[in-house]
Amino acid sequence: MSADPIISLRGVTKNYGSGATAFQALKGVDLDIAQGDFVAVMGPSGSGKSTTMNILGCLDVPTTGAFLFKGRHVETLDRDQRALLRRRYLGFVFQGFNLLARTTALENVELPLLYRGEDRRTRQIAGMAALDKVGLKDWWDHTPAELSGGQQQRVAIARAIVTQPDVLLADEPTGNLDSERSVEIMQLLTDLNRNSGITVLMVTHEPDMAAFARTIVHFKDGLVERVDQGAMA
Ligand SMILES: Nc1ncnc2c1ncn2[C@@H]1O[C@H](COP(=O)(O)OP(=O)(O)OP(=O)(O)O)[C@@H](O)[C@H]1O
Numbered sequence: 001m002s003a004d005p006i007i008s009l010r011g012v013t014k015n016y017g018s019g020a021t022a023f024q025a026l027k028g029v030d031l032d033i034a035q036g037d038f039v040a041v042m043g044p045s046g047s048g049k050s051t052t053m054n055i056l057g058c059l060d061v062p063t064t065g066a067f068l069f070k071g072r073h074v075e076t077l078d079r080d081q082r083a084l085l086r087r088r089y090l091g092f093v094f095q096g097f098n099l100l101a102r103t104t105a106l107e108n109v110e111l112p113l114l115y116r117g118e119d120r121r122t123r124q125i126a127g128m129a130a131l132d133k134v135g136l137k138d139w140w141d142h143t144p145a146e147l148s149g150g151q152q153q154r155v156a157i158a159r160a161i162v163t164q165p166d167v168l169l170a171d172e173p174t175g176n177l178d179s180e181r182s183v184e185i186m187q188l189l190t191d192l193n194r195n196s197g198i199t200v201l202m203v204t205h206e207p208d209m210a211a212f213a214r215t216i217v218h219f220k221d222g223l224v225e226r227v228d229q230g231a232m233a
Protein backbone atom coordinates (compact mmCIF):
# COMPACT_ATOMS: atom_id res chain seq x y z
CA MET A 1 0.00 0.00 0.00
CA SER A 2 1.27 3.46 -0.81
CA ALA A 3 1.83 5.88 2.03
CA ASP A 4 -0.33 8.63 0.57
CA PRO A 5 -4.03 7.96 0.92
CA ILE A 6 -5.98 7.84 -2.34
CA ILE A 7 -8.89 9.58 -0.60
CA SER A 8 -8.84 12.11 2.23
CA LEU A 9 -11.73 13.99 3.79
CA ARG A 10 -10.87 16.90 6.07
CA GLY A 11 -13.53 18.57 8.17
CA VAL A 12 -16.26 17.75 5.67
CA THR A 13 -19.70 19.09 6.50
CA LYS A 14 -22.89 18.71 4.49
CA ASN A 15 -26.01 20.75 5.07
CA TYR A 16 -29.32 19.90 3.46
CA GLY A 17 -31.89 22.66 3.08
CA SER A 18 -31.65 26.10 4.65
CA GLY A 19 -33.29 28.26 7.30
CA ALA A 20 -35.67 26.51 9.69
CA THR A 21 -35.50 23.22 7.77
CA ALA A 22 -31.70 23.17 7.54
CA PHE A 23 -30.13 19.91 8.56
CA GLN A 24 -26.45 19.09 9.01
CA ALA A 25 -25.96 15.53 7.76
CA LEU A 26 -22.16 15.63 8.11
CA LYS A 27 -20.57 17.55 10.97
CA GLY A 28 -16.85 17.50 10.17
CA VAL A 29 -15.80 14.18 8.75
CA ASP A 30 -12.09 13.31 8.71
CA LEU A 31 -11.20 10.13 6.85
CA ASP A 32 -8.20 8.65 5.02
CA ILE A 33 -8.54 5.71 2.65
CA ALA A 34 -5.35 3.90 1.65
CA GLN A 35 -4.90 2.83 -1.94
CA GLY A 36 -5.79 -0.85 -2.31
CA ASP A 37 -7.82 -1.02 0.89
CA PHE A 38 -11.16 -2.78 1.23
CA VAL A 39 -13.29 -0.63 3.51
CA ALA A 40 -16.69 -1.32 5.02
CA VAL A 41 -18.68 1.73 6.13
CA MET A 42 -21.13 1.02 8.92
CA GLY A 43 -23.38 2.99 11.25
CA PRO A 44 -27.01 3.65 12.12
CA SER A 45 -29.56 4.83 9.58
CA GLY A 46 -29.18 8.57 9.03
CA SER A 47 -25.59 8.71 10.31
CA GLY A 48 -24.30 10.08 7.00
CA LYS A 49 -22.95 7.02 5.18
CA SER A 50 -24.68 7.64 1.84
CA THR A 51 -24.06 11.37 2.06
CA THR A 52 -20.35 10.62 2.40
CA MET A 53 -20.40 8.06 -0.43
CA ASN A 54 -22.13 10.56 -2.73
CA ILE A 55 -19.41 13.12 -2.01
CA LEU A 56 -16.66 10.53 -2.59
CA GLY A 57 -18.41 9.51 -5.81
CA CYS A 58 -18.41 13.14 -7.00
CA LEU A 59 -22.19 12.99 -7.18
CA ASP A 60 -22.42 15.72 -4.54
CA VAL A 61 -20.12 18.30 -2.96
CA PRO A 62 -19.30 19.14 0.67
CA THR A 63 -20.80 22.30 2.15
CA THR A 64 -17.44 23.00 3.78
CA GLY A 65 -14.19 21.09 4.18
CA ALA A 66 -11.81 19.36 1.79
CA PHE A 67 -12.05 16.22 -0.33
CA LEU A 68 -8.71 15.16 -1.78
CA PHE A 69 -8.54 12.47 -4.44
CA LYS A 70 -4.97 11.45 -5.33
CA GLY A 71 -3.92 14.72 -3.74
CA ARG A 72 -6.26 16.86 -5.87
CA HIS A 73 -8.78 19.13 -4.19
CA VAL A 74 -12.08 17.90 -5.63
CA GLU A 75 -14.16 20.47 -3.75
CA THR A 76 -12.65 23.20 -5.94
CA LEU A 77 -13.62 21.47 -9.22
CA ASP A 78 -16.69 22.46 -11.20
CA ARG A 79 -19.40 20.01 -12.21
CA ASP A 80 -17.80 19.04 -15.53
CA GLN A 81 -14.38 18.48 -14.00
CA ARG A 82 -15.95 16.31 -11.31
CA ALA A 83 -17.79 14.30 -13.97
CA LEU A 84 -14.49 13.68 -15.76
CA LEU A 85 -12.85 12.55 -12.54
CA ARG A 86 -15.81 10.26 -11.82
CA ARG A 87 -15.71 8.67 -15.29
CA ARG A 88 -11.96 8.16 -15.22
CA TYR A 89 -11.33 6.91 -11.69
CA LEU A 90 -14.56 5.83 -10.01
CA GLY A 91 -17.12 3.07 -10.28
CA PHE A 92 -20.43 3.16 -8.40
CA VAL A 93 -22.72 0.29 -7.38
CA PHE A 94 -26.10 0.91 -5.75
CA GLN A 95 -28.46 -1.18 -3.65
CA GLY A 96 -31.11 -1.22 -6.37
CA PHE A 97 -28.80 -2.32 -9.25
CA ASN A 98 -30.06 0.59 -11.44
CA LEU A 99 -29.81 -1.30 -14.72
CA LEU A 100 -31.67 -0.16 -17.82
CA ALA A 101 -34.68 -2.40 -18.49
CA ARG A 102 -35.18 -3.96 -21.95
CA THR A 103 -31.43 -3.55 -22.45
CA THR A 104 -29.03 -6.48 -22.53
CA ALA A 105 -26.42 -7.11 -19.85
CA LEU A 106 -23.68 -6.27 -22.34
CA GLU A 107 -25.30 -2.99 -23.41
CA ASN A 108 -25.72 -2.03 -19.75
CA VAL A 109 -22.07 -2.76 -19.06
CA GLU A 110 -20.97 -0.83 -22.16
CA LEU A 111 -22.76 2.38 -21.11
CA PRO A 112 -19.86 4.09 -19.27
CA LEU A 113 -17.70 3.47 -22.35
CA LEU A 114 -20.38 4.97 -24.59
CA TYR A 115 -20.28 8.11 -22.40
CA ARG A 116 -16.51 8.11 -22.89
CA GLY A 117 -16.95 8.03 -26.65
CA GLU A 118 -15.34 4.63 -27.21
CA ASP A 119 -16.14 2.90 -30.50
CA ARG A 120 -18.46 -0.08 -30.75
CA ARG A 121 -15.79 -2.77 -31.00
CA THR A 122 -13.75 -1.41 -28.06
CA ARG A 123 -16.97 -1.28 -26.02
CA GLN A 124 -17.88 -4.86 -26.85
CA ILE A 125 -14.45 -6.28 -26.05
CA ALA A 126 -14.18 -4.42 -22.74
CA GLY A 127 -17.82 -5.15 -21.91
CA MET A 128 -17.42 -8.89 -22.45
CA ALA A 129 -14.18 -8.89 -20.42
CA ALA A 130 -15.99 -7.19 -17.53
CA LEU A 131 -18.90 -9.65 -17.75
CA ASP A 132 -16.36 -12.47 -17.71
CA LYS A 133 -14.81 -11.06 -14.52
CA VAL A 134 -18.17 -11.24 -12.74
CA GLY A 135 -18.88 -14.72 -14.13
CA LEU A 136 -21.67 -13.71 -16.53
CA LYS A 137 -20.03 -13.98 -19.94
CA ASP A 138 -22.67 -16.43 -21.13
CA TRP A 139 -25.49 -14.13 -20.05
CA TRP A 140 -24.46 -11.12 -22.13
CA ASP A 141 -27.66 -10.97 -24.20
CA HIS A 142 -30.10 -11.29 -21.28
CA THR A 143 -32.14 -8.32 -20.07
CA PRO A 144 -32.39 -7.52 -16.33
CA ALA A 145 -35.85 -9.11 -16.16
CA GLU A 146 -34.25 -12.39 -17.28
CA LEU A 147 -31.62 -12.28 -14.52
CA SER A 148 -31.78 -13.00 -10.77
CA GLY A 149 -31.11 -10.23 -8.25
CA GLY A 150 -27.61 -11.53 -7.63
CA GLN A 151 -26.92 -11.68 -11.36
CA GLN A 152 -28.28 -8.15 -11.84
CA GLN A 153 -25.96 -6.86 -9.14
CA ARG A 154 -23.04 -8.63 -10.84
CA VAL A 155 -23.96 -6.90 -14.11
CA ALA A 156 -24.00 -3.61 -12.19
CA ILE A 157 -20.52 -4.40 -10.82
CA ALA A 158 -19.31 -5.24 -14.34
CA ARG A 159 -20.65 -1.84 -15.47
CA ALA A 160 -18.80 -0.19 -12.58
CA ILE A 161 -15.45 -1.86 -13.38
CA VAL A 162 -15.57 -1.75 -17.19
CA THR A 163 -13.66 1.56 -17.16
CA GLN A 164 -10.98 0.01 -14.89
CA PRO A 165 -11.59 2.46 -12.04
CA ASP A 166 -9.16 2.99 -9.17
CA VAL A 167 -11.99 3.03 -6.65
CA LEU A 168 -15.23 1.10 -6.47
CA LEU A 169 -17.92 2.71 -4.30
CA ALA A 170 -20.82 0.47 -3.30
CA ASP A 171 -23.76 1.71 -1.21
CA GLU A 172 -25.42 -1.32 0.39
CA PRO A 173 -24.67 -3.55 -2.61
CA THR A 174 -26.18 -6.59 -0.88
CA GLY A 175 -29.15 -4.74 0.65
CA ASN A 176 -31.63 -6.37 -1.76
CA LEU A 177 -30.08 -9.85 -1.78
CA ASP A 178 -30.47 -12.97 0.35
CA SER A 179 -27.48 -14.06 2.44
CA GLU A 180 -26.18 -16.63 -0.05
CA ARG A 181 -26.25 -14.15 -2.94
CA SER A 182 -24.75 -11.50 -0.64
CA VAL A 183 -21.75 -13.70 0.13
CA GLU A 184 -21.21 -14.25 -3.61
CA ILE A 185 -21.15 -10.48 -4.17
CA MET A 186 -18.70 -10.05 -1.27
CA GLN A 187 -16.43 -12.75 -2.70
CA LEU A 188 -16.52 -10.97 -6.04
CA LEU A 189 -15.62 -7.62 -4.42
CA THR A 190 -12.82 -9.33 -2.48
CA ASP A 191 -11.51 -10.84 -5.72
CA LEU A 192 -11.60 -7.48 -7.52
CA ASN A 193 -9.81 -5.85 -4.58
CA ARG A 194 -7.07 -8.48 -4.40
CA ASN A 195 -6.55 -9.37 -8.05
CA SER A 196 -7.38 -6.13 -9.85
CA GLY A 197 -6.07 -3.84 -7.11
CA ILE A 198 -9.28 -1.83 -6.95
CA THR A 199 -9.79 0.14 -3.75
CA VAL A 200 -13.25 -0.85 -2.49
CA LEU A 201 -15.53 1.21 -0.23
CA MET A 202 -18.76 -0.45 0.69
CA VAL A 203 -21.63 0.63 2.93
CA THR A 204 -23.31 -2.21 4.76
CA HIS A 205 -25.57 -2.73 7.77
CA GLU A 206 -24.56 -6.38 8.07
CA PRO A 207 -21.56 -7.38 10.23
CA ASP A 208 -21.25 -10.62 8.22
CA MET A 209 -20.61 -8.58 5.06
CA ALA A 210 -18.35 -6.05 6.79
CA ALA A 211 -16.21 -8.99 7.93
CA PHE A 212 -14.96 -9.31 4.34
CA ALA A 213 -13.34 -5.87 4.58
CA ARG A 214 -9.87 -5.02 5.87
CA THR A 215 -10.91 -1.73 7.45
CA ILE A 216 -14.24 -0.86 9.08
CA VAL A 217 -15.28 2.80 9.39
CA HIS A 218 -18.08 3.43 11.89
CA PHE A 219 -20.27 6.50 11.38
CA LYS A 220 -22.41 8.06 14.09
CA ASP A 221 -24.41 11.30 14.01
CA GLY A 222 -22.66 12.71 10.96
CA LEU A 223 -19.14 11.91 12.18
CA VAL A 224 -16.62 9.09 11.95
CA GLU A 225 -16.87 7.54 15.37
CA ARG A 226 -14.19 4.87 15.02
CA VAL A 227 -11.98 3.13 12.45
CA ASP A 228 -11.14 -0.56 12.98
CA GLN A 229 -8.13 -1.86 11.10
CA GLY A 230 -7.11 -5.38 10.26
CA ALA A 231 -10.48 -7.05 10.65
CA MET A 232 -9.44 -9.58 8.00
CA ALA A 233 -5.64 -9.48 8.56
N1 LIG B 1 -31.33 15.15 -0.18
C1 LIG B 1 -31.53 15.28 1.13
N2 LIG B 1 -32.26 16.31 1.63
C2 LIG B 1 -32.45 16.46 2.95
N3 LIG B 1 -31.95 15.64 3.89
C3 LIG B 1 -31.23 14.59 3.46
C4 LIG B 1 -30.99 14.35 2.07
N4 LIG B 1 -30.22 13.23 1.96
C5 LIG B 1 -30.00 12.81 3.21
N5 LIG B 1 -30.61 13.62 4.12
C6 LIG B 1 -30.55 13.46 5.59
O1 LIG B 1 -29.21 13.39 5.98
C7 LIG B 1 -29.02 12.41 7.01
C8 LIG B 1 -27.98 11.41 6.55
O2 LIG B 1 -28.51 10.67 5.47
P1 LIG B 1 -27.73 9.50 4.76
O3 LIG B 1 -28.54 9.09 3.59
O4 LIG B 1 -26.33 9.90 4.52
O5 LIG B 1 -27.77 8.39 5.89
P2 LIG B 1 -27.26 6.89 5.85
O6 LIG B 1 -26.24 6.74 6.91
O7 LIG B 1 -26.88 6.51 4.48
O8 LIG B 1 -28.58 6.10 6.30
P3 LIG B 1 -29.18 4.70 5.79
O9 LIG B 1 -28.45 3.65 6.56
O10 LIG B 1 -30.63 4.77 6.20
O11 LIG B 1 -29.00 4.60 4.31
C9 LIG B 1 -30.40 11.80 7.26
O12 LIG B 1 -30.96 12.42 8.40
C10 LIG B 1 -31.18 12.16 6.03
O13 LIG B 1 -32.54 12.32 6.33
Ligand SMILES: [Mg+2]
Pocket residue numbers: 049050051171
Ligand atom coordinates in the same frame (compact mmCIF):
# COMPACT_ATOMS: atom_id res chain seq x y z
MG1 LIG C 1 -27.67 5.21 3.04
